[in-house]
Every structure is written in C-alpha cells, then in structure tokens.
Amino acid sequence: MKFDKTQNAADVVAELRDGMTIGIGGWGPRRKPMALVREILKSDLKDLTVVGYGGTDMGMLCAAGKVKKLIYGFVSLDFIPLEPFFRKAREAGSLEALELDEGQLHWGLRAAAMRLPFLPTRVGLATDQIAKIDPCLRTVTSPYADGEVLLAMPALKLDVALLHVHRADRLGNTRLYSPDPFFDEWFARAADRSFVSCEDLVDQMASDEADAKCNPFERNLVTGVVHTPGGAHPTSHVPSYGWDAAHLKRYCAAAETDDGWQQYAAEFLHGDEAAYQQAIGGVDAILKLPRQVF
Amino acid sequence: MTTNFTLAELLICACADVWAKEGEVLATGIGIIPRIAQGLAKLTHSPQLMITDGEAYLVETPVVIGAKNHEGRSYGGWMPYSRVFDNLWGGRRHALVGPVQVDRWGQANLSCIGNFEKPKRQMLGLRGFPGNSINHANSMFVPNHGPRVFVEGEVDLVCSVGYKPERWPTGIKQDFMRIHHIVTDLCVMDFGGPDHAVRVIRLHPGISFEQVQAATGFPLIAAPEMRETDHPTDEQLAVIRALDPKDVRSRQLKDDPPGVRS
Secondary structure, three states: OOOOOOOOOOHHOOOOOOOOOOEEEEEEOEEEOOOHHHHHHHOOOOOEEEEEEEEHHHHHHHHHOOOOEEEEEEEOOOOOOOHHHHHHHHHHHOEEEEOOOOOHHHHHHHHOOOOOOOEEEOOOOOOOOOHHHOOOEEEEEEOOOOOOOOEEEEOOOEEEEEEEEEEOOOOOOOOOOOOOOOHHHHHHHHHEEEEEEEEEEOOOOOOOHHOOOOOOHHHHHHEEEOOOOOOOOOOOOOOOOOHHHHHHHHHHHHHHOOOOOHHHHHHHHHOOOHHHHHHOOOHHHHHHOOOOOO | OOOOOEHHHHHHHHHHHHHHOOOOOEEEEEEOHHHHHHHHHHHHOOOOEEEEEOEEEEEEEOOOOOOOOOOOOOOOOEOOOOHHHHHHHHEEEEEEEEEEEEEEOOOOEOOOOOOOOOOOOOOOOOHHHHHHHHEEEEEEOOOOOOOOOOOOOOOOOOOOOOHHHHHHHOOOOOOOOOEOOOOOOOEEEEOOOOOHHEEEEOOOOOOOOHHHOOOOOOOOOOEEEEOOOOOOOOHHHHHHHHHHHHHHHHHHHOOOOOOOOO
C-alpha cells in the first residue's frame, strides 16, 4: 500500500468544520500558510477560533467574518505595526479576544503538546490580564516549601494546525530553512492534525545529517501535505522570498474604506490559487521578491 | 565639548547609558533610537552586551541602520524567538521599550485605550510586556513626554508590571522585576524615591524641572543628584554616525530639534 499524504488545499479545507480551533504557524508577515488561508476564505466555514502570532492570516479571516474568537500574541505586519482589519474588528467589538503575552502563547501550546491542563508561569501576574482580558485565567500555588503563586497558563489545544515549510516529502517529512523557525513545532504538537503546505515537494527525503537537522517536527504529527509554490504570499518565506510590501500596503489601504475588503476580495480572491497568482503578477514575481534586510 | 548635536543624538546617548552597569545581558532596544543606542552602548562602555541583527542571529558588531543587504555580516550565535523567551525568562536581559501610557508605579500600557471588550483604540497588544517586566530589568523610551503618556491614575490596561503594592499579594514573587530608567525627550527619570516614587535624575539641556512636572500627570521628585544630561562626546557622535550613516535618526522626532533647547 502506498504511503502518500499529499492533498490539495480544497481537500484540507473540506476536513475543517464550523467552530473548530485552528492554529496557524509563522509570525506576523512571515511564513504564513496563506494558500490554505485563502482556501478557507472561499469556503462557508464560520465561527472559527484562530490561534497564533497573527498577520494577514488573522486580518483576512476577521475581515471575511470567519472568526468567532482570536487567541493571539499580536496581530501585526511588522513594518505596519498593527494589522488594520484586526484593528477594525477589535474596535467594532465584533469578536472574542484572548490577548496573550507572546511567551504565554507558546507556553499554552507546550501544555497542549504534553497533554497537560496547564503550565505554570509568572508571566501575566501583577498585570490586568486576569481582571480585564480573561477572568477565566487561574493561579496555582506551588506545593513545595516556596509556596509561590503562579499563573496556570491553560493548554491551547488545537483541532488543526496549518503550517508552511520550504520542503516536504509525500510521507510528511518537512524542512524549514528560514532564519527563525518560530513556534511551528509547538503548533504541530498542540494539534490533533497538522496540514503542511510546502514550496518544494519531493517523493522521499534523502538528506545528509546537516539537512536532516532542519526537520522542525516529526512526520507522525503531519496529516496532509499540500504543494503550494509561492503559497506564503504576501507574507515572506525567507530565504526564498521576502514579503510583498507593495501588496501589503495596498491591502492595508483597503481597510480605510467601508467596502475595502470586498474590493480586495473581488480583485484577488475570486478564483483558485492559480488565479490569485495571476492577479498578483505570477509565481515568478513572488519568487523574485527580495528578502527584507533588518 | 561640542554643542552641535541634535536631540535625537542626545537621547541615543542617554538611552545607551541604561545598559552601562547591567553586565552580560541581552540588550534589546525597540525602535530606531533605542536600537542605535544598544549599538552605541556595545561599541563604547559595554562590549559584553549581547545584541541581535534584528532577525534571528547574535552579532558582536552592531548591524548598521538601513543596510541594503547582508554582505559582510558575521554571527556569534543564533537567537530565534524561542531562545529569546528561554533567555529572558531566565532574567539575563535588559530591554528598552516604548509604551503608550505609563503611570506613577511604572506600570505601562501597550494594549488598548478604553475598555478591552470594545476598545476606543486597539494598539499593539500585550506583546512581550508581561513576561519581560516580571522577569528582567526594563527601561522605557518616551519621545513625547506629556500627560497623555504619563497619566494621572493607573494606565488603561496594565501590560507591564510596576511597583504598586496592591498588585503583589503574598506569594507572588516580585524579586525579578526592576524598572531602571525612563528616558524622555525632556529628561531621564528613575524609581529611586520613597516606595519607588519617580524621580527626575537628568534634565536635558534647556529644560527645567517645572516643565517636566507640568508635562506629567503625577507628582515627581527632583533627585538630590539631579543635573543636566551629559552632552554627547565627539567619540559618541562618531559612533552614532557610523551606526546610522543615512541619518535615519533625524526623522524620529518631529522637526529634528537641536540638542540644546532654549
């Protein structure tokens, strides 16, 4: 029997259900599985809880009315500090928001990964987080002699994680070559099922030792593999390509008008991924986007 | 001593001083002026500081502001975000951060203005403020000293912890927090007063204590050792120019004011 996890983006989205909790890897405008997000935008899915270090993924899902609750460390495009559609949704009071410290978010994913109800931390104590953001957060007292009171960061269990990597094989082995792998590993471990989109697809990895160390998480965490070259656009996929600053500026300008999202969607999201890539100038234009220098 | 320097350059030097006696910590300056300052600190009084390239690697030579490519860079180590958290939760870091509101207890807000459920204005969110502030020393950079930043009561949403006793009931460990300096466009302040009250320790050239007090929503103490902020030296100005050859610093403060104001 053949061992092959490849699927297309529509197959992945067909596995999702209303009300699911979906974690999305990457960081702000970096390495977001946008081809999979675009497929969700086209679907009838609703009432999602979306978890992550957000960028255009969270902004677009908010704009399209897909989100019931956001659990986020931030929602930012870095060079544009605040994601404008996220800001609109927050200021309209139209979604539930669990705002977390960036480190707390990874701690909650780790708790879920280890199938624990919570992990203790000092982060969040002596702030307004419990009183004003989430009254459901609880503290726990150390059972040892120190008796220290700590915040019990609840596990952030995910139904599904969506991640974008440089290379994958049909078995679900993956490679990440970016400077920072971010917390994709913990999204994969915290989720019942992980779907990975990739720039390059090979039948079976045959790496040397150095390349094998670029494997961010094990293949038994991966349910499906989707081949989507350029699939992180308009976010970056360093070292392959940078984020598309011109496109992101245009997307943000759309947030300034009442029907801006509808206009953006009509121009770029009317068809499949091939149509999207045609609308933004072709996959070669994506692959030529220069890497940002910091 | 030269008097031909801008306010931005004076603030870069005052910001660099926050790391002067902090040991071998990860120095993180958020924003252009704090980032030039961390490089200045490392290249002058504090070579032991760890700094990053702004992405994921540790550098021993600060990266020049506005570099167009990665040519000539060399790295001492790797610092992805996961290691930033691992390192900062262990305490060996001093960050220089830019909050939107600060209160008399040093509590700071970066999250939102108004009510959290439906904010009048959503800002950046908690980001790393809760974790940074309870785990290691922090300083703040406020380029627009005024009563809307330094508020009369508590900040709208406490993101980073401060010295308000009611926030620290028995069992919650306050030992690892410390707010070092607040550098503003008017002065430098610390928390050295009775019960950590805010004191002015340096006044920028041409600024009076009364001006600072009038721009602050809570009472300030003039520290006994309060004096004028040191002017940048020629050596410091040369390092600043080398770190910022395109003069990006001149666009950070409205109208790029001179260092000595009248």
